Amino acid sequence: MEHDNLSRLLPDDVDRREAEGLDATWRMLGGIDAPVPESDRMRARLDAALDAAEHPAPAPPSRWFGRRGLDGRRFHVLQGLAAAAILLVGVAIGRLVVPGDARPADSSSEIAAMRSEMRELREMVSLSLMQQQSASDRLKGVTWTGQLDRPSGEVVSALLDALMHDPNVNVRLATIDALERFASREDVRRATIQAVERQPSPLVQIALIDYMVKTNQRESATTLRRLAQDQQVDSAVRARAAWGVLQLG
């Protein structure tokens, strides 16, 4: 399978003597071994991902739309209404802002009120997306939170909830990115440190360790040191945790 002979891979006009010299280097490359993958562990991780794809866990009951949440059709109706409402509010703001002569005396308070409504609508759509059964909808919800100007505490709680309990690895990974802007909040710092030990997925654990380093969470060093020494923990996570301790030290 390997190309042992370099000359067939070189342009025709390469000098024969030069080709022979390069071929020696090429052959020596064959002496470099690569580590063998830990196939069983890797297959187990893939099987977990496949299992999650074939049997998605039911979404937790919605805190915003009752215990049953919204079914797909009702949700899409809501999404459409929300989009239309955002558009109407945007047009109304535009009409209030220009032209200046026709602007009503109390326009600034109306604009503020409409902006606040828009913000609430966006937030509501993000939160409802995060409650959907489909992982891609939840992923969209998490991503949308990044577009919110001043997200409420409810959004932060929903993100932390997703980080701890969402059955899908990709959603949990996206949540870590989304939480970065709240890294200075005490509750977020506490929850992310807890999450790094509780996560079942090594991928998410490693992403959380990177997050700790990126946001300079020195208080996480004790937890990371514990992870680095725990033989039950995935070896890649242990190595990353040890690296994290060094970076934060």
Add this chain to the structure above:
Amino acid sequence: MFTQSDGTVTDETLMEAVRNGDVAKLGMLFERHHRALFDFLVRMTGNASIAEDLVQDVFVRILKYRATWRGEGRFETWLFRIARNARADYFRTRTTNAPIDEAAAHPSHAPLPGDLLARNRDVARLQRALMLLREDKRELIVLARYRGMKLEAIADLLGIEVGTVKVRIHRAVKELRDIFLRLNESPSWNTTTSVGSCPTT
């Protein structure tokens, strides 16, 4: 074509089944390709843990984007295209460089007699030279030398002409030999060059 000459189902047929909802077939594709993928990624990153995570990421991406499989080309080319993107994304989102694995950086740990030891040192130095090579050049060498990819397949993967692949392989091996010779003259040469970073051009 649904089966290969040995009667086994082709990768493309398996991927079509995955796309149509039979996601369990991805396990078969994993069994066929994860070693080659791991080998490519470990030689590109110099780190087995990162390579393992990236292999996982590649198969999760296949699962996630299975609907985008059009069945028009070879599965292996599509797979390596996803792997290249996954690796690029990994290093794009991380500012620091991962250390080179000791296990990946040295060809052998066992004590060896004189001439074998010297040869082993040369191979270890060549491994270091390979990791110091700019990664687009390293990638060409890894694909051609270790993955045994045909020139046409490399050209398809990189979106360039076969003639261009030949020219670039020539330049890459030449540069590799130059770095190797410089390391032989001065072993501490260019030790600060990063590993796994993105190409500068």
